[in-house]
Amino acid sequence: xxxxxxxxxxxxxxxxxxARALAARFGLPHLDTGLLYRAVGALGGxxxxxxxxxxxxxxxxxDLRSAEAGQAASRVAAIPEVRAALVDFQRRFALQDPGxxxxxxxxxxxxxxxxxxxxxxxxxxxxxxxxxxxxxGADPAEMLAQLRERDARDSARATAPLRAAPDAVVLDTxxxxxxxxxxxxxxxxxxxxxx
Ligand code: DC
Numbered sequence: 127x128x129x130x131x132x133x134x135x136x137x138x139x140x141x142x143x144x145a146r147a148l149a150a151r152f153g154l155p156h157l158d159t160g161l162l163y164r165a166v167g168a169l170g171g172x173x174x175x176x177x178x179x180x181x182x183x184x185x186x187x188x189d190l191r192s193a194e195a196g197q198a199a200s201r202v203a204a205i206p207e208v209r210a211a212l213v214d215f216q217r218r219f220a221l222q223d224p225g226x227x228x229x230x231x232x233x234x235x236x237x238x239x240x241x242x243x244x245x246x247x248x249x250x251x252x253x254x255x256x257x258x259x260x261x262x263g264a265d266p267a268e269m270l271a272q273l274r275e276r277d278a279r280d281s282a283r284a285t286a287p288l289r290a291a292p293d294a295v296v297l298d299t300x301x302x303x304x305x306x307x308x309x310x311x312x313x314x315x316x317x318x319x320x321x
Pocket of ligand 1: 137138159160161163164196199200203204229230231232233276280
């Protein structure tokens, strides 16, 4: 049974940073699943066709990290056929040997409900907005409004909404440095691996 680490949470909660650090620490490949939805949104046209035909080159576009790409991603991610088109790729990635780290919104609930470790990473809204504003060089108030809009859409959609799995460990990074958050995540993964 491969050792899959599922990391979910709202935008800018720190889940991507934690996922990358865990992948490096435990020598596992990492998939940022938000990138799939960002690429579908950025391609434009029919989002279902875009999801079905997604290529590695689409994921390498330089403009996928912008706030606009995040909003477009959140909108196409509410379409059930888009999500369905991306499930197999994510599951195959999750189930490779000796394991993998995936971060997103529905990894512990839908993509990989049997993951060995599930983390649900949260932080308060103002902290998330400040982090993302610093990262993108944007206005914190505008970021706050955008994150709230995106979280509301991601949480309210009918298919695979943003939600903690019942067996996920909640990690609140509001008052943590990156080092502290990574250390807490490493401790949880080590406990599961050795336990
Ligand atoms: O993690 P991110 O900010 O790059 O994600 C962008 C959008 O993609 C997010 O607002 C909702 C969607 N998404 C999703 O619905 N399911 C995932 N597993 C990952 C992202």
